[in-house]
Amino acid sequence: MNTMNGAQLIIKLLERQSIERIAGIPGGANLPMYDALCRSTAIQHILCRHEQGAGFVAQGIARSTGRAAVCFATSGPGATNVLTAIADAYLDSIPVVCITGQVASSLIGTDAFQEVDTYGMSIPITKHNFLVRTVEELLTIIPKAFELALSGRPGPVLIDVPKDVQAAQISFEQWPDPGVRKDENPANIEALRAAADMINRAKRPILCLGGGIIHAGAAGEAKIFAEKGGIPSTMTLMGLGSLPANHPLALGMLGMHAARSTNMALQDCDLFISAGARFDDRATGKIAEFCPGANVIHMDIDPSEVSKLKTAHIALVGDVKASLKVLIPLLAENDRTAWCKQIGLLKEMYPMTSPGAIVPEKPYGLILKIAELLEEGSFVSTDVGKHQMWVAQVFPFERSRQLLTSGGLGTMGFGLPAAIGAALAHPDKQVVLFTGDGSLQMNIQELSTAIEQQVNVKIIVLNNNSLGLVRQQQNLFYNKNIFASDFQIDIDFVMIAKGFGMKAMNVEPGCDLPALLKTMLAEPGPCLINVPIGREEEVYPMVPPGASNSVMLGGCNADKCES
Amino acid sequence: MRINVSHKGAEMEAIEDKPVIAVLELIVNNHPGVMSHICGLFSRRAYNLEGIICIPLGGGLTSKMWLQVNEELKLEQIIKQVQKLPDVLNVIKHGEGHPVFAEVAALV
Numbered sequence: 001m002n003t004m005n006g007a008q009l010i011i012k013l014l015e016r017q018s019i020e021r022i023a024g025i026p027g028g029a030n031l032p033m034y035d036a037l038c039r040s041t042a043i044q045h046i047l048c049r050h051e052q053g054a055g056f057v058a059q060g061i062a063r064s065t066g067r068a069a070v071c072f073a074t075s076g077p078g079a080t081n082v083l084t085a086i087a088d089a090y091l092d093s094i095p096v097v098c099i100t101g102q103v104a105s106s107l108i109g110t111d112a113f114q115e116v117d118t119y120g121m122s123i124p125i126t127k128h129n130f131l132v133r134t135v136e137e138l139l140t141i142i143p144k145a146f147e148l149a150l151s152g153r154p155g156p157v158l159i160d161v162p163k164d165v166q167a168a169q170i171s172f173e174q175w176p177d178p179g180v181r182k183d184e185n186p187a188n189i190e191a192l193r194a195a196a197d198m199i200n201r202a203k204r205p206i207l208c209l210g211g212g213i214i215h216a217g218a219a220g221e222a223k224i225f226a227e228k229g230g231i232p233s234t235m236t237l238m239g240l241g242s243l244p245a246n247h248p249l250a251l252g253m254l255g256m257h258a259a260r261s262t263n264m265a266l267q268d269c270d271l272f273i274s275a276g277a278r279f280d281d282r283a284t285g286k287i288a289e290f291c292p293g294a295n296v297i298h299m300d301i302d303p304s305e306v307s308k309l310k311t312a313h314i315a316l317v318g319d320v321k322a323s324l325k326v327l328i329p330l331l332a333e334n335d336r337t338a339w340c341k342q343i344g345l346l347k348e349m350y351p352m353t354s355p356g357a358i359v360p361e362k363p364y365g366l367i368l369k370i371a372e373l374l375e376e377g378s379f380v381s382t383d384v385g386k387h388q389m390w391v392a393q394v395f396p397f398e399r400s401r402q403l404l405t406s407g408g409l410g411t412m413g414f415g416l417p418a419a420i421g422a423a424l425a426h427p428d429k430q431v432v433l434f435t436g437d438g439s440l441q442m443n444i445q446e447l448s449t450a451i452e453q454q455v456n457v458k459i460i461v462l463n464n465n466s467l468g469l470v471r472q473q474q475n476l477f478y479n480k481n482i483f484a485s486d487f488q489i490d491i492d493f494v495m496i497a498k499g500f501g502m503k504a505m506n507v508e509p510g511c512d513l514p515a516l517l518k519t520m521l522a523e524p525g526p527c528l529i530n531v532p533i534g535r536e537e538e539v540y541p542m543v544p545p546g547a548s549n550s551v552m553l554g555g556c557n558a559d560k561c562e563s
Numbered sequence: 564m565r566i567n568v569s570h571k572g573a574e575m576e577a578i579e580d581k582p583v584i585a586v587l588e589l590i591v592n593n594h595p596g597v598m599s600h601i602c603g604l605f606s607r608r609a610y611n612l613e614g615i616i617c618i619p620l621g622g623g624l625t626s627k628m629w630l631q632v633n634e635e636l637k638l639e640q641i642i643k644q645v646q647k648l649p650d651v652l653n654v655i656k657h658g659e660g661h662p663v664f665a666e667v668a669a670l671v
Contacts, residue, residue: 120596120599123603124603124607127649302647303646304644304646307639
């Protein structure tokens with residue numbers, strides 16, 4: 001017979017889920033869980049400085065490993081603070097289990113101190129959520145939460161645990177099995193055969209790899225599929241890395257900040273094969289004009305994504321890895337020489353970078369220089385803004401899970417805590433954070449966590465002293481009416497980092513930047529480098545919000561474009 | 564006959580003219596958050612929900628719920644989204660007329 005209280009039961013069940021780390025902050029309503037956690041030898045606690053940081057540390061662990069990760073927050077403000085990170089995990093389908101403390105059951109609904117309706121507030125931003133009513137329910141809810149977070153389309157699950165449930169005693173005979181990902185089947189075989197036939201007949205197909213490919217561990221299958229069929233392949237922001245950037249068939253990201261050649265090829269394709277992607281508006285532009293002449297094959301594990309925004313001619317609902325495995329032998333070998341040549345010409349005509357843009361003092365050059373200096377197996381985290389799009393455009397990603405970035409929700413402040421999470425889960429790897437001065441300020445308190453944990457995170461601040469992408473939109477679409485997007489003071493990030501106890505350096509005009517970057521990357525533990533970037537450096541090409549992807553502003557040789 | 568069970572305030576008159584497209588019959592887990600999950604799904608995805616009837620079944624572990632839905636183009640999408648909710652155990656689609664609403668309407 002096992003006897004313990006609810007809090008101890010939670011920690012034991014998390015240990016049985018093989019959880020090694022929990023990011024969080026203690027408070028009145030989750031103190032029983034912290035009391036139980038302090039006796040655990042299997043689980044390390046990562047004390048963050050804001051619950052949103054804790055949520056993103058958990059995301060960093062989950063995104064870099066593919067396993068579910070856990071964060072803790074107390075009731076009231078602790079819960080509201082963590083919700084942004086949970087919403088972010090929901091939009092990007094990341095398996096995070098968030099356990100919040102709640103006021104005692106007898107006080108729920110009385111406006112007790114630090115009481116909010118965490119359950120009600122988390123309904124629309126979680127895959128599922130629970131309010132635990134009795135201590136016995138924990139035996140089923142905790143394993144179920146992991147099963148839900150990991151199975152099918154992954155996502156965050158929140159468990160709200162009143163303080164009296166944490167303190168209540170329970171005796172039970174049998175431990176429940178840990179919650180695991182349920183096995184998933186391929187799509188219907190008839191539909192797969194029809195899809196193979198449609199692909200074999202297509203003259204100008206394009207494959208689009210989304211985050212689902214990474215969640216399913218299907219990058220290997222996707223590469224074989226693309227190679228066998230000679231199918232040029234684009235990636236969504238969430239799918240970057242699923243096909244190596246230097247692969248001859250790789251077209252990079254599609255959509256708002258895609259290479260001009262990629263969007264042009266998409267306009268001309270006769271078959272669009274979406275694999276684990278969900279037709280986000282940033283990827284498709286004006287949906288009615290996206291791939292206008294194409295048939296659509298949509299592979300997704302979530303039936304509600306298929307034909308949500310664009311009607312699929314063939315729906316392949318099921319595990320994308322299993323479906324690709326069935327499709328590969330049905331595919332006719334084909335080089336598609338003419339189509340690949342046509343795209344090759346577009347790529348040559350409209351390159352992403354120019355020789356002048358890849359000097360280390362410019363954003364692209366800086367990113368490429370760091371990519372060159374990084375060891376194999378490194379991770380790249382970004383925040384949200386211009387730096388994020390520059391990284392997405394030119395960083396030579398070569399494997400799944402290499403990039404950690406906030407795609408769907410676009411949360412500034414994501415990058416630093418996510419990088420910390422990735423570094424904690426991979427202590428022997430380098431983790432580089434590309435951030436901006438605006439984004440870094442949104443979770444800057446986590447510098448403290450980075451120091452305390454001595455994680456190997458190298459922070460590169462592309463500092464244009466403004467909210468760059470906002471500024472760019474004002475510049476392009478609001479009559480150059482730059483308002484509330486330029487910061488009026490200069491922040492000394494190096495001094496701030498040093499104040500936290502972090503090594504930090506400034507890039508001065510005329511300094512040897514490559515040498516400085518080498519020094520920084522060789523430092524043990526966390527380190528920050530501040531790189532001034534001109535405010536006028538914009539992200540091009542750009543599809544105006546709401547416009548068709550055929551309407552692109554700027555970029556190399558934009559003037560040679562007929563449309 | 565137009566039947567409305569839980570009216571949404573000012574929209575009531577407009578509803579009288581709109582046909583009910585379908586009635587969805589659900590079996591759901593019976594706990595205090597289920598109604599929020601269902602109603603929240605309809606409101607945040609901007610689906611028109613005209614009426615709800617819900618009663619507990621047998622031992623009270625599950626409930627049966629009927630939803631009057633006024634969406635034609637989005638109906639398949641709505642059903643898929645409802646089926647995705649872990650607390651929803653079963654969904655049956657009926658046409659516009661369903662005796663449960665007629666009988667409740669007779670009481671109003």
